[in-house]
Amino acid sequence: MDFGDNHPIRHMAKEPILVYQMDERSDGVALFRLPLPMVQAYQDELANPHRHDHYTCFFLEEGTITTSIDFHPVTINKTSFLLSYPGQIHQVGSGPTCKGWVLGFDAKLIDKSVKDLFEQSLSTVILLTLNEGEQAWLRTMLMLIDGSLHENKTALFHHKLVQTLLNGFIYRVAAIFQLQLYDRIRDYSVRSLEMTRKFRQLLNQQILTCKQPSAYAQQLNVSASHLNDTIKSVTGFSVTYHIQQAILTEAQRLLAYTDLTVQEIATRLGYEDPKYFIRLFGKGKGLSPAKFRKSNT
Structure with a gap:
């Protein structure tokens, strides 16, 4: 301010x-x-x-x-x-x-x-x-x-x-x-919590450039399946879900608070094909980017 x-x-x-x-x-x-x-x-x-x-x-x-x-x-x-x-x-x-x-x-x-x-x-x-x-x-x-x-x-x-x-x-x-x-x-192991925390930190830092669970697993020196099992046991949701939620959060910000077109938002989020982004958003939020924008303006 x-x-x-x-x-x-x-x-x-x-x-x-x-x-x-x-x-x-x-x-x-x-x-x-x-x-x-x-x-x-x-x-x-x-x-x-x-x-x-x-x-x-x-x-x-x-x-x-x-x-x-x-x-x-x-x-x-x-x-x-x-x-x-x-x-x-x-x-x-x-x-x-x-x-x-x-x-x-x-x-x-x-x-x-x-x-x-x-x-x-x-x-x-x-x-x-x-x-x-x-x-x-x-x-x-x-x-x-x-x-x-x-x-x-x-x-x-x-x-x-x-x-x-x-x-x-x-x-x-x-x-x-x-x-x-x-x-x-307190009910989770120290190792599981540490891996989950590090994954969350990497996700926040790299979501625009890194969207594959295997890429995060490689950085944490574990297999993709082991990372997914660990994250799901602690949070209740898969690695893919967390990646998609991070993408959807930023997409909602840009749709609600900017005048960028859907295609421009898709590009900013790292998607060359805007149709794929529209399908992803629709599946995650239950409505299209255009309808979400209209309901939040």
Whole structure:
């Protein structure tokens, strides 16, 4: 969102879907208190679909926000914490009177092991439930980050201080996430979970160029059948299903939020034959790309 020249997030429109980027002049960290100065222009920007090129966290102290992330409805309140990935499409429905914080940060600022934990998640939306102690801890850290961001940027170790506080905050988020994740997946073997997480990470990174289960299996040094059996045992769905869902998610984004033709979308997704893409979309979503676009405009 664009809050003027002095704010650390700016937007660009090279793509039809608006992309909010971290300003190069910032420390790679942007922190805003809610409520924002919600003049009509800002409300309109939040209501329009947009992507971020960075991670974004929502932490509320009062009120509720309803939003949509990649067509998944999400409700955030003071007992929950939302972390969204770079590239996901947001569309805020309501919540302008709530109080809390929005934190954006560049992925390169956080520890690789934490980044891998998030990227290998089996869930497309990371929505955590917080107890009172966790809420208080995160609130304190956000206040420290906020204070540090507003200090003299030329001061010695300013950037290191901000990055250290950010990592402390994200380490705690990752610890909460991992504990809550463990409660859901404790019945699976470590090896099966590790393979599933690595597959998910590869899929997110390579979906536009790699669509064959055997190609992912080769990168993971296992047979295609073994990979498929493992992924299906953990998630309930085959490797092919996950590949198709990743393709369909990006196709839905482009159909709903851009003016690209179906043929242009097929090409962007790596399909030379648009008819094949239309059949694939129809089989996966139960209606043609054209009908999907019409129902979402």
